Amino acid sequence: MKRFAFFPGCLIPARYPAMEFAIRQVLPRLGIEPVDLPGASCCPDPIYFKSKDKVSWLSVAARNLALAEAQGLDVFTNCSGCTATLSESYHLLKDDKLRARVNERLARIGMEYRGTSRVRHIVTLLRDVAGYDTVAATVTRPLTGLKVAIHYGCHLLKPSKIMQVDDPNNPTVMEELVKAVGAEPVRHGNWYLCCGKACQVEDLPAKMMRDLLATVNEKQADILGLICPTCFSQFDMGQLKVAKQFDEDFHTPAVYYLQLLAFAQGIPYDDLGFGDQRIKPEVLRNFEEVPATTES
Amino acid sequence: MADNGKQNGDVVKVNFNFRRELARKVEGNLANYCYQCGACVGDCPAAYYSDEFNPREIMLKVLYGLGDELIREDSVLWLCTNCYNCHERCPQDVKPVEVIISMKNMLADAGIYPKGVDRVIATFESTGRTVPYSASIDNRRAKFGLPPLSPVPVDEIKQLLEPADKGDES
Numbered sequence: 001m002k003r004f005a006f007f008p009g010c011l012i013p014a015r016y017p018a019m020e021f022a023i024r025q026v027l028p029r030l031g032i033e034p035v036d037l038p039g040a041s042c043c044p045d046p047i048y049f050k051s052k053d054k055v056s057w058l059s060v061a062a063r064n065l066a067l068a069e070a071q072g073l074d075v076f077t078n079c080s081g082c083t084a085t086l087s088e089s090y091h092l093l094k095d096d097k098l099r100a101r102v103n104e105r106l107a108r109i110g111m112e113y114r115g116t117s118r119v120r121h122i123v124t125l126l127r128d129v130a131g132y133d134t135v136a137a138t139v140t141r142p143l144t145g146l147k148v149a150i151h152y153g154c155h156l157l158k159p160s161k162i163m164q165v166d167d168p169n170n171p172t173v174m175e176e177l178v179k180a181v182g183a184e185p186v187r188h189g190n191w192y193l194c195c196g197k198a199c200q201v202e203d204l205p206a207k208m209m210r211d212l213l214a215t216v217n218e219k220q221a222d223i224l225g226l227i228c229p230t231c232f233s234q235f236d237m238g239q240l241k242v243a244k245q246f247d248e249d250f251h252t253p254a255v256y257y258l259q260l261l262a263f264a265q266g267i268p269y270d271d272l273g274f275g276d277q278r279i280k281p282e283v284l285r286n287f288e289e290v291p292a293t294t295e296s
Numbered sequence: 297m298a299d300n301g302k303q304n305g306d307v308v309k310v311n312f313n314f315r316r317e318l319a320r321k322v323e324g325n326l327a328n329y330c331y332q333c334g335a336c337v338g339d340c341p342a343a344y345y346s347d348e349f350n351p352r353e354i355m356l357k358v359l360y361g362l363g364d365e366l367i368r369e370d371s372v373l374w375l376c377t378n379c380y381n382c383h384e385r386c387p388q389d390v391k392p393v394e395v396i397i398s399m400k401n402m403l404a405d406a407g408i409y410p411k412g413v414d415r416v417i418a419t420f421e422s423t424g425r426t427v428p429y430s431a432s433i434d435n436r437r438a439k440f441g442l443p444p445l446s447p448v449p450v451d452e453i454k455q456l457l458e459p460a461d462k463g464d465e466s
Contacts, residue, residue, distance in 0.1 A: 013437070013445055014427035021440035041424035041448045047378055048416040048426065051400035052409075054322040059456040098322065104460055109452045158380035159391070168384055194341050200374035200410045204345045208377075273440065 002129055004120065005068035005075040006034035009082040010042045011229040018273025019229065022262035023078055023122065029138045029265060030130035037067045037075070043085035046155070047198045050085070058098070059105040061089035062113035066106065069117045076120040078258070080228035083163065084155035086119040091162045121156055122258065123173050123227055124165055135180040140266040141287055142182025148260075149186045149221035149252065150174045151212075151235065153228040154194050177257060178225055181264035185225075189215035195234040209234070209242040213250040222283045224254040232256055236278045253281035263287075311361025317402065318358065324398035327358040329388040336382035336392050342375045349375040351382050351392040358395060367402050374400075374410055421457060424448030 012019045027034050043061060044050070050057040065086060068075040077083045093099045093115055103112055126135055157168040166173045175185040190212040196205025216224060224235055235254035243250035259272050263284055274281050319325035336351040337343050343350050349372055357365055366373060373396050382392040403409065409417070420426050425448060427433075434444040 010426045013442075014425070014429075014433050017433075017437045017440045017442050020437075020442060024442075036446070038446055039449055039452075040446070041453050042420050042426050044420055045416070045426050048413050049420050051397055051413065052404040052417050053401055053457075054398065055459075056457045058322070060453060063452070063456060092322070101460070105456050105458075108455045108458075154377075154379040154381075159383040194377045194379035196341070196377055198378040199342065199376070200413060204342060204375060205377070207345050208341055 001028070001031055001033040003033045003035050003073055004125065004129075005037050005071055005073040005117070007037060007040060007043070007064065007068070007075050007077045007082055007086065009077060009079040009229075010045075011081075011233075012078050016229050016232065016256070016273075018276065019078065019256045019259060022256070022259040022267070022272060025262050025267060026138075026258055026265065027125070030126065030134055032125055032129060034076070035071060035073055037064070037071070040064050040067055043077075043082040046081055046084045046088070055101060055105075057085070058089050058092060059102050061085050062093060062102045062106060063109070063111060065090065065115075065117055065119070066111045066113050069114055072116075074118045074120060076122050076125050078122045079230070080121065080153050080155040081230055083119065083121040087162055087164075090115065090117075090119050121163075121165055121227075123156070123177065126177060126261075127173050132176050132180050135177065135261065136182075139181050139261075139264045141264050141289065143260070143264055143284075143287055144182050146183040146223065146283070146287070147186050147219070147221045148178045148183045148223055148225040148255075149188050149216045149219055150178065150191060151195065151224055151226040151231055151254075152191065153226060153231040156227060174225060174227065174257070177261075181261055183225075183260075186219045186221050188212075188219045188221065191215075195228075195231040195238075197230045197234040197238070205234075206242050206245055209238060210246050210248065210250075213239060213242065213248070213252070216252050217250065221252055223260075223281050224252050225257055225260060226254055227257050229256070240278055251279060253277065253279040253283070255281050255284075308360065310359070311363065314361040314363035315358065317363075318395075318398055321398035321401050323391060323394040324401075326390045327355045327392075327395045330355040330359060330390045330392075331388060332356060333387065335385045335387060336390075339381035339385055341379055341381070342377050346375055348372050351376075351396075354396065355390065355392055358399075363402075366399055367406060367408075369408055371399075371403060371408070373403070374413075421454070422450070424450045424453045 178185040196208045199205045334352045
């Protein structure tokens with residue numbers, strides 16, 4: 001087992017525990033052991049708190065990274081926002097002056113940031129630590145013929161020099177991971193567009209979503225595959241709002257990739273929390289095995 | 297907009313005080329390297345979907361020091377989607393999104409935030425999380441066999457948020 005500190009963030013453990021459940025089910029099957037980080041806080045978020053005070057934002061991020069350093073482990077995140085904060089902090093804190101400023105604050109609580117733990121997004125663990133073939137080998141229920149419109153989201157890929165995940169102009173990691181579960185990745189016309197959740201006005205993200213979902217519909221995708229809980233909320237609850245606002249037939253269920261993989265590894269649909277979604281990926285039920293014995 | 301930078305006829309007068317104040321923020325000085333090529337605009341979703349938002353113009357306002365047009369109620373800066381396309385495209389490593397976030401830090405210093413932003417920050421500062429804790433969260437976690445949320449030592453977070461006495465400008 002390869003061990004990595006697990007930084008769960010706020011949204012997934014609090015709002016989407018089904019995603020955390022899936023992660024904890026999936027990773028050990030791929031030879032990866034998530035190690036909890038007691039005392040971890042919000043990353044803090046790269047949209048709201050960062051916009052208040054970057055030095056405080058860096059200081060709290062450095063504290064979270066120092067928790068992983070104390071365990072001697074690299075840290076992985078399951079949320080693109082957390083990845084953005086922690087990766088950018090790791091990058092910025094290579095600057096000696098800034099690190100000294102942050103460490104002055106950390107000294108108040110008897111901690112020090114050293115910069116010894118690298119930050120990984122969970123998809124890079126699947127790609128680089130486990131490998132696509134290993135992921136595919138754990139699939140017991142191939143999702144043959146399922147068309148998955150991929151939404152990369154922004155912070156998984158950009159800024160590429162800092163995130164170091166994939167080529168933001170032509171990424172492949174999500175396509176390969178979707179193929180690994182036997183499904184068919186679909187790149188829709190507006191695949192590059194942001195989900196709009198971080199924008200602090202209403203009409204602008206709604207128009208973006210309308211255009212994005214229109215190209216998803218053109219491709220007749222069965223589900224939207226994504227890797228960020230913020231994008232997920234925008235495509236689950238948010239999709240219904242946009243559909244109503246523009247009187248459009250938008251209804252493509254969003255599925256967090258690790259839940260899709262858990263399902264393909266044989267975990268029952270009903271155990272994966274899909275029923276809690278606003279737009280439920282009922283199409284997945286078609287892939288559930290017919291029970292060998294007659295139902296009571 | 298460019299006319300606003302011109303006073304006394306055609307002479308452009310730059311407000312360096314604003315630029316110096318912005319430069320004290322982390323990565324607040326990067327607009328100095330902007331040569332106004334506009335590479336940031338083509339891929340900017342906020343610029344595409346709004347007539348008000350244009351990252352090249354925002355960088356130009358910074359170069360002129362037109363802080364009054366940016367650090368104000370209903371600031372156009374909040375239209376930014378934080379997608380980082382401008383960061384990706386800029387040939388000068390200006391990172392327009394970071395310059396914009398540094399100016400949001402100035403907005404915060406002036407106590408001007410949109411309501412939703414204010415609420416999330418307050419939740420984080422008082423609980424160490426952006427999603428407020430409630431017993432129903434732990435109940436839902438239990439349904440998936442997950443333990444209760446692990447506690448955040450809020451005192452430690454609060455100590456980190458205190459600015460340093462001096463030399464720590466932000």
